[in-house]
Amino acid sequence: MNNSGMIEAVSAKFADGVLASHVFRGDATVVVRRESLFDVARFVKDDPALSMNFLMDLSAVDYSTFGKGPTPAFFASSGVAVKPSTQIPDEDPWPGPGYVSEKRGADPEEWRFTVVYHFYSTTHKHRLRLVVPLTEDDAEVDTVTSLWAGANWLEREAWDMFGIVFRGHPDPRRILLYAEFEGHPLRKDYPVNKRQPLIGPLN
Amino acid sequence: METTPKPETMTAEVHASGLETRDMLLNIGPAHPAMHGIIRIVAKLDGEQIEEADVEIGYLHRGFEKMAEQVDYNGVMPYTDRLNYVSPLINNVGYCMAVEKMLGITVPERCQYVRVIVSEISRITDHLTCVGATAMELGAFTVFLYMIKAREFLWELVEKVTGARLTVSYCRVGGVKGDLPDDFAEPCKKAFAETRKVLEESDQLLTRNRIFTDRMAGTGVISAEDAISYGITGPFLRATGADFDVRKDSPYAVYDRLDFDVPVGTTGDNMDRYLVRMEEMQQSMKIVEQALRDMPPGPVLVNPETGREIPAAEMVDLAKMGDINAFSGGCAVAGPTLEGSGRAHQPSIATDEKRVFLPAKEDAYGNIEGLMNQFKLVMFGHGIRPPNGEVYFPVEGANGELGFYVVSDGAAHAYRVRVRPPCFAIMSALEHMLTGDMIADMIPTFGSVNMIGGELDR
Numbered sequence: 001m002n003n004s005g006m007i008e009a010v011s012a013k014f015a016d017g018v019l020a021s022h023v024f025r026g027d028a029t030v031v032v033r034r035e036s037l038f039d040v041a042r043f044v045k046d047d048p049a050l051s052m053n054f055l056m057d058l059s060a061v062d063y064s065t066f067g068k069g070p071t072p073a074f075f076a077s078s079g080v081a082v083k084p085s086t087q088i089p090d091e092d093p094w095p096g097p098g099y100v101s102e103k104r105g106a107d108p109e110e111w112r113f114t115v116v117y118h119f120y121s122t123t124h125k126h127r128l129r130l131v132v133p134l135t136e137d138d139a140e141v142d143t144v145t146s147l148w149a150g151a152n153w154l155e156r157e158a159w160d161m162f163g164i165v166f167r168g169h170p171d172p173r174r175i176l177l178y179a180e181f182e183g184h185p186l187r188k189d190y191p192v193n194k195r196q197p198l199i200g201p202l203n
Numbered sequence: 204m205e206t207t208p209k210p211e212t213m214t215a216e217v218h219a220s221g222l223e224t225r226d227m228l229l230n231i232g233p234a235h236p237a238m239h240g241i242i243r244i245v246a247k248l249d250g251e252q253i254e255e256a257d258v259e260i261g262y263l264h265r266g267f268e269k270m271a272e273q274v275d276y277n278g279v280m281p282y283t284d285r286l287n288y289v290s291p292l293i294n295n296v297g298y299c300m301a302v303e304k305m306l307g308i309t310v311p312e313r314c315q316y317v318r319v320i321v322s323e324i325s326r327i328t329d330h331l332t333c334v335g336a337t338a339m340e341l342g343a344f345t346v347f348l349y350m351i352k353a354r355e356f357l358w359e360l361v362e363k364v365t366g367a368r369l370t371v372s373y374c375r376v377g378g379v380k381g382d383l384p385d386d387f388a389e390p391c392k393k394a395f396a397e398t399r400k401v402l403e404e405s406d407q408l409l410t411r412n413r414i415f416t417d418r419m420a421g422t423g424v425i426s427a428e429d430a431i432s433y434g435i436t437g438p439f440l441r442a443t444g445a446d447f448d449v450r451k452d453s454p455y456a457v458y459d460r461l462d463f464d465v466p467v468g469t470t471g472d473n474m475d476r477y478l479v480r481m482e483e484m485q486q487s488m489k490i491v492e493q494a495l496r497d498m499p500p501g502p503v504l505v506n507p508e509t510g511r512e513i514p515a516a517e518m519v520d521l522a523k524m525g526d527i528n529a530f531s532g533g534c535a536v537a538g539p540t541l542e543g544s545g546r547a548h549q550p551s552i553a554t555d556e557k558r559v560f561l562p563a564k565e566d567a568y569g570n571i572e573g574l575m576n577q578f579k580l581v582m583f584g585h586g587i588r589p590p591n592g593e594v595y596f597p598v599e600g601a602n603g604e605l606g607f608y609v610v611s612d613g614a615a616h617a618y619r620v621r622v623r624p625p626c627f628a629i630m631s632a633l634e635h636m637l638t639g640d641m642i643a644d645m646i647p648t649f650g651s652v653n654m655i656g657g658e659l660d661r
Contacts, residue, residue, distance in 0.1 A: 025304050025594050053431050057595070057606055057623040067591070067612045094592035116608065118595055118623070122431070122445065125452050129595065150434030153631035161268070176261035176660055185269055192266075192273055 001049060003028035006128050009049060014040055019133070024094040029129040037115075037132050038142040044119055044128060045147050052119035052128060055144065058154035060115045060162040064136075065188045112136040113164060117144075140165040161186035226254060229642070233262050237646050239336050240654040242630075248642060256637040260630060263656035271620035275586040276302050279620065280372045286622060286658040288369060289332045290325035290601045292361070294658075295374035300455060301596035301607035302376045302617075305589040308559060313551040314378050315456040316498035321364060321373065322456075322598070323487040323494075327398065328354045328361075329601030329653070330438075330480040330487075337477070337650030338409060341418055346405045353401035356394040363390060376587055377560040378553030381543030388495045395488050402484060409477070419474040423636045423648030426471060433635070434628035437603025438479045439652070443471030449599035460497070463490050476651040499551070515564055522568040530569060559587050586615035602626045602653055624658035 001009070007021040010030050017036025022029050032040045044052045117130040132141055143166040144151045155166040156175040163184035166172070174181065180199045183190050232243040241262040247255040267286065271279045283298045284291040296318045303310065310318075335350030358368045363384050365371040373380050409415045425435070427443040440447055448465045450458040466482035468475030513521075513530050521529045543552070546563035553560040557576050566573025579585050589611040597606040603625030610619040629652050636648055 024592050025307065027593070027595055029593075054436075055434055056597070056604060057608060057621070059608060059621040061593075061610055061619045066618060094590070116593075116621075118606070118608070122447050122452075127453070127595070148434065149429070149432040149635070150628050150631055153627065154434075174261075176264045178261070185266065192269055 031131045054120040055148035057118040062188045143169040256634045263660040267661040284370045290329035292321040292325040297598040299374040304594045333653040353398040382548040422644040424472045433632040442468035442475035473647045473651045
């Protein structure tokens with residue numbers, strides 16, 4: 001199925017759950033409400049036209065400092081955009097990280113994280129990305145461990161690095177860092193040079 | 204989420220014979236001689252059988268994803284070398300192609316062939332390491348030495364191309380650092396002849412070896428459904444019979460023009476994984492030979508306009524004195540690590556996009572436009588600036604799908620770089636594969652996982 005077909009299929013099934021969708025550089029993306037994430041995930045896995053049997057990747061992005069970098073855009077100042085390649089479809093530009101709040105009509109500051117799921121189907125050989133926006137004080141989303149066993153470790157990593165809670169996760173421990181580690185290092189407010197106190201050996 | 208560790212209970216029960224039996228907790232690792240990689244497995248044993256295995260990773264966590272947000276796009280390249288340090292060139296290629304997808308640029312055809320060639324050579328070195336180390340851990344030390352010998356021949360090829368053996372940093376966003384050396388096909392042919400000999404010898408030593416097959420066949424079994432559910436890709440998945448290969452199913456670079464087979468297994472045990480890897484090495488050599496035959500010819504080193512070669516250091520001196528005429532139109536001969544990056548090579552190895560790729564050294568030294576171009580790309584606060592966006596780009600790494608998810612907010616450094624490391628998925632299934640097996644089976648199973656700490660822990 002092509003990109004627009006996949007987006008159409010998910011949007012038609014979940015009219016309320018889908019907040020936005022776009023195709024940027026040939027990557028189909030559907031932005032879904034947190035409440036509908038599990039149902040959408042189960043749908044894309046079980047629907048024969050989509051049959052996303054692979055959860056290729058699960059990660060998160062902290063959008064709290066998006067576009068607030070210290071330097072002006074070189075491409076913007078030179079007045080020319082990089083010429084698009086003929087091989088990479090770009091019929092639909094990226095709507096930016098504000099795409100969720102625009103649809104909601106809410107303050108862009110309201111949400112901070114997105115959890116990003118990348119799916120792949122071996123039967124149809126197509127890929128789909130699901131994005132779930134989350135607010136800072138309620139960064140919780142349902143686990144998809146019951147659908148893909150690989151989600152177990154991926155969700156543990158998202159918790160470890162971003163502090164996103166996966167409700168109903170069977171083994172909610174840190175994975176790459178140790179249990180005594182304070183904070184979540186891939187959050188934008190975690191300083192890159194921060195030191196953590198040494199902990200003694202555990203016995 | 205609560206971060207309390209799993210309760211490690213010891214259960215004791217009274218056997219029918221009146222003797223008390225209890226499970227034993229065995230702690231393997233983090234540094235154990237029979238495991239190539241720093242990892243801890245807490246196994247709960249019933250006699251010699253593994254009842255439960257808690258796999259603990261993260262000992263090599265270096266904050267790759269955090270660091271990638273701090274430096275400019277090309278500055279990430281040395282970090283990608285250290286993800287999978289057995290096949291660093293595939294990581295280079297994957298990261299570059301993800302950023303290029305974001306920028307919307309493509310690289311010249313010859314450059315794509317160069318990337319395919321170096322990726323496939325890396326794949327062979329990776330498989331050689333994996334199979335060799337597994338064999339060594341099962342007692343076949345000779346095979347390990349043979350395979351490391353073959354890997355050495357291939358690393359010599361890599362050294363000829365990149366100037367380094369391990370930390371290559373060969374690719375650049377929008378191209379590669381330098382063209383292949385002249386008559387690269389010749390040393391390639393020799394190295395492959397040696398590798399083929401080694402593979403044949405290893406095949407004779409291992410494939411029908413009773414000790415080897417007894418320990419490999421039927422151990423570490425995983426079904427295709429389970430493997431897909433865990434997100435396992437690469438030779439590990441193909442050993443179960445599923446034929447997913449990124450090079451075939453979402454082809455990148457010029458893989459769709461090359462003729463190669465994807466070997467698949469049937470049972471998904473350690474033996475099949477060994478056989479799949481052995482065959483993949485043959486296929487990779489086939490790919491490299493085709494690519495060398497088919498790739499468009501590169502330029503001759505000497506600039507045909509003037510036919511003059513000027514050592515780069517001499518050119519800098521001339522430029523400092525303002526003697527432009529003395530070297531204009533000439534061709535810079537840089538040190539061995541910059542070989543193939545002169546002006547004559549530029550059109551065939553780098554994209555025609557000045558805002559992405561550094562100018563040739565002749566231009567950087569020789570004219571103000573080139574100098575400005577150079578500084579616009581390397582100065583702090585400047586550099587490559589992709590438009591806002593998010594892209595995911597997968598390549599076929601030696602262990603499976605290696606994906607880069609990059610988010611850009613228009614700044615000179617990536618907003619977020621996420622790596623999908625292929626062996627992360629395989630390691631998450633390790634517990635599933637070990638449970639029910641004997642403790643001695645842990646060694647071949649773990650060997651065939653080919654855990655690479657660099658990409659697993661990032």
